[in-house]
Amino acid sequence: MFKRELQKEIENIKNNNLYRFLRKKDNTNNILDFSSNDYLCLSKHxxxxxxxxxxxxxxxxxxxxxxxxxxxxxxxxxxxxxxxxxxxxxxxxxxxxxxxxxxxxxxxxxxxxxxxxxxxxxxxxxxxxxxxxxxxxxxxxxxxxxxxxxxxxxxxxxxxxxxxxxxxxxxxxxxxxxxxxxxxxxxxxxxxxxxxxxxxxxxxxxxxxxxxxxxxxxxxxxxxxxxxxxxxxxxxxxxxxxxxxxxxxxxxxxxxxxxxxxxxxxxxxxxxxxxxRGDLTKKLQKNIKTANKIFKEYNFIKEDNLTPIYPLIFKEKTMEISENLIKNNIFCVGIRYPTVPKGLERLRVSINIGHSEGDFGVLCECIKKVLN
Known part of the structure; x- marks a missing residue:
């Protein structure tokens, strides 16, 4: 009885496109990570x-x-x-x-x-x-x-x-x-x-x-x-x-x-x-300014960010974009309801001091291919 009830609930979650699953991340240098909260890259210092x-x-x-x-x-x-x-x-x-x-x-x-x-x-x-x-x-x-x-x-x-x-x-x-x-x-x-x-x-x-x-x-x-x-x-x-x-x-x-x-x-x-020491935070702020510039050029944001969290809202296209990014070795997980309200589904792009201007460009180009 209990098992059937759980199966029914899981099926309802799937039918409403709310199903979550664990996604293993490749921690090698082969992947470009835009989902981590390791803003100062101290986890690997x-x-x-x-x-x-x-x-x-x-x-x-x-x-x-x-x-x-x-x-x-x-x-x-x-x-x-x-x-x-x-x-x-x-x-x-x-x-x-x-x-x-x-x-x-x-x-x-x-x-x-x-x-x-x-x-x-x-x-x-x-x-x-x-x-x-x-x-x-x-x-x-x-x-x-x-x-x-x-x-x-x-x-x-x-x-x-x-x-x-x-x-x-x-x-x-x-x-x-x-x-x-x-x-x-x-x-x-x-x-x-x-x-x-x-x-x-x-x-x-x-x-x-x-x-x-x-x-x-x-x-x-x-x-x-x-x-x-x-x-x-x-x-x-x-x-x-x-x-x-x-x-x-x-x-x-x-x-x-x-x-x-x-x-x-x-x-x-x-x-x-x-x-x-302060130098790591200064480096992060410099990278935020670079990301602002690139994301504006692609019309993904309108105003400059002060923090490394960028909500790029693509609504119903979000999960498709996220899956395509992962296929291209870019880890950037889509966020949807109930974490965010319906209609505000987004890529939560999180940048850190290890990212380069070229990395931001690669991310944007990969997103653009799905949108076009």
Whole structure:
């Protein structure tokens, strides 16, 4: 009975053209990768790999949660993150997803109100669902709508939490943090920023908050990942010391998860050291300017990007283009509903410091052949 029900559901998914499957990526130099989030190419940096090897002196796995046997070199990484982000403290989780779910569900309680951007990442949405707070969705980056929702509803709650991505993962646009911070201050709210795609990319690598020249404060919580520009695995939250102490004692996805392998932690520490120099982020920004130029020449974008995420919207042609790219050794996966709304299917082109001007041209020519 159960098997038949699953088969029926899978068939429905297929009939609606929503079927997903695992696609193995060739990690050799034969493929041109425009889907990776490894913006600074640190996942394969020789110094990072050497650091990972050195971290194996602690053993392959951490063998337990941070509160039991799994606290090895993790506090060194947390000190490095706090210094990098300019905060009092930081706490590392096993994934970025676990960070958002754990932080939001711990902090946001019954009697509180969460105001969440319409295009926030799934991990934020799930964290909101797990919390006991009421949740209102404001239109994407629409500070006027946000303010209206607070004016209409804010007086009925103990605490207000404004939650947003710093850089939105499917569109590459930047949240108006300067305006969101002003609203948070005005209404005595707390601003939670998921800077997964901003860290290493904006603000000389320090992230979206630095991009707006905003200083960390008591009512700002920064969340990030170690699996994108850092090139490793894991997530982190940083803010005031009391926040970190509270989460260690209450955040279920932190308390009940085996901690990151110490070799991964060692690699992330080295990645942050390399990122601190600033030259990698400058190289990325230079490549973004080159991509802007090429993509404009092909009429794939109208305005310049500030981030390495390019949503090239081809609607019903998207999956055909994606398959053709893969046949030509260009890895660029099409994104469709429910990840993005129907009618906004797109190639999510993600560029990094390893791409050349010629690579952008090859990508565009291959797309153009399908469109013509």
């Amino acid at each position: 020789p110094e990072v790999i050497d650091a990972v090897k050195d971290g194996l002196k602690y053993g392959f796995g951490s063998t337990g949660s941070r509160l039991t046997s799994g606290d090895i070199n993790h506090q060194i990484l947390e000190e490095k993150i706090a210094e990098f982000k300019g905060t009092e403290g930081a706490l590392v989780y096993s994934t970025g997803y676990a960070t958002n779910v754990g932080v939001i569900s711990s902090l946001c309680k019954k009697g509180d109100l969460i105001l969440s951007d319409k295009l926030n990442h799934a991990s934020i949405i799930d964290g909101c669902r797990l919390s006991k707070s009421d949740v209102l969705i404001y239109n994407h980056c629409d500070v006027n709508h946000l303010r209206d929702l607070i004016e209409e509803n804010g007086n009925n709650y103990n605490n207000l939490f404004i939650i947003t991505d710093g850089v939105f993962s499917m569109d590459g646009d930047i949240a108006p943090l300067d305006k969101l911070k002003k609203i948070a201050d005005e209404y005595n709210g707390i601003l939670i920023i998921d800077d997964a795609h901003g860290t290493g990319v904006l603000g000389n690598g320090r992230g979206t908050l630095k991009h707006f020249n905003l200083k960390p404060s008591d009512n700002i919580i920064q969340i990030g990942t170690l699996s994108k520009a850092v090139g490793g695995l894991g997530g982190f939250v940083c803010g005031i010391e009391e926040l970190i102490e509270y989460l260690i004692n209450t955040s279920r996805s932190f308390i009940y998860s085996t901690s990151l392998p110490p070799c991964v932690v060692s690699g992330c520490i080295k990645s942050l050291e390399l990122m601190e």
